[in-house]
Amino acid sequence: xxxxxxxxxxxxxxxxxxxxxxxxxxxxxxxxxxxxxxxxxxxxxxxxxxxxxxxxxxxxxxxxxxxxxxxxxxxxxxxxxxxxxxxxxxxxxxxxxxxxxxxxxxxxxxxxxxxxxxxxxxxxxxxxxxxxxxxxxxxxxxxxxxxxxxxxxxxxxxxxxxxxxxxxxxxxxxxxxxxxxxxxxxxxxxxxxxxxxxxxxxxxxxxxxxxxxxxxxxxxxxxxxxxxxxxxx
Ligand SMILES: [Zn+2]
Numbered sequence: 001x002x003x004x005x006x007x008x009x010x011x012x013x014x015x016x017x018x019x020x021x022x023x024x025x026x027x028x029x030x031x032x033x034x035x036x037x038x039x040x041x042x043x044x045x046x047x048x049x050x051x052x053x054x055x056x057x058x059x060x061x062x063x064x065x066x067x068x069x070x071x072x073x074x075x076x077x078x079x080x081x082x083x084x085x086x087x088x089x090x091x092x093x094x095x096x097x098x099x100x101x102x103x104x105x106x107x108x109x110x111x112x113x114x115x116x117x118x119x120x121x122x123x124x125x126x127x128x129x130x131x132x133x134x135x136x137x138x139x140x141x142x143x144x145x146x147x148x149x150x151x152x153x154x155x156x157x158x159x160x161x162x163x164x165x166x167x168x169x170x171x172x173x174x175x176x177x178x179x180x181x182x183x184x185x186x187x188x189x190x191x192x193x194x195x196x197x198x199x200x201x202x203x204x205x206x207x208x209x210x211x212x213x214x215x216x217x218x219x220x221x222x223x224x225x226x227x228x229x230x231x232x233x
Pocket of ligand 1: 200201202203204205223224225226227228
């Protein structure tokens with residue numbers, strides 16, 4: 001037959017373990033969901049893909065425009081040097097047109113080069129983003145099996161604790177339980193501690209000789225400093 005103090009101490013042990021396992025279960029369940037980092041990495045890849053598509057389309061449209069211009073330029077040049085034009089005004093106009101087309105071509109070639117560089121940079125960014133995502137996904141997948149097993153073990157243990165607590169409660173008076181629960185709320189979950197030599201296991205302060213005597217006699221008392229229930233182990 002356990003004493004009143006022993007029952008309360010046992011209850012504290014069950015509840016402390018329950019608290020710790022619940023905290024761990026919350027962590028495990030968070031790790032089982034996709035992390036913010038993973039979602040962020042996926043968004044980065046999508047963004048980089050859109051950027052590459054946009055720049056590829058720009059490059060293609062500049063290439064088409066340049067090709068059209070080069071065709072037009074070579075037709076004008078052919079006409080200019082073919083000797084079919086006899087009128088000096090017509091010749092001068094065509095020369096001016098060829099010069100304008102050449103300037104336009106120069107500009108388009110510069111734009112095209114810029115577009116190609118931007119596209120290469122965007123592809124580089126996309127590759128890096130993909131690698132980062134692959135790395136995070138591989139890490140995440142590798143941990144899933146382990147985390148799922150831990151989650152199941154934790155749930156199982158929490159169920160055992162719940163059952164053990166229910167059995168134990170039949171041996172604890174409603175008054176003691178109320179004091180215990182009140183202390184648990186106010187004292188960071190720790191209501192019952194053991195006497196550690198001469199000091200309270202909760203606050204570390206030495207107990208008075210009279211309390212020590214009481215603990216020896218009754219196995220239970222209250223710390224005058226932190227108010228927790230002290231039991232003799
Ligand atoms: Zn104390």
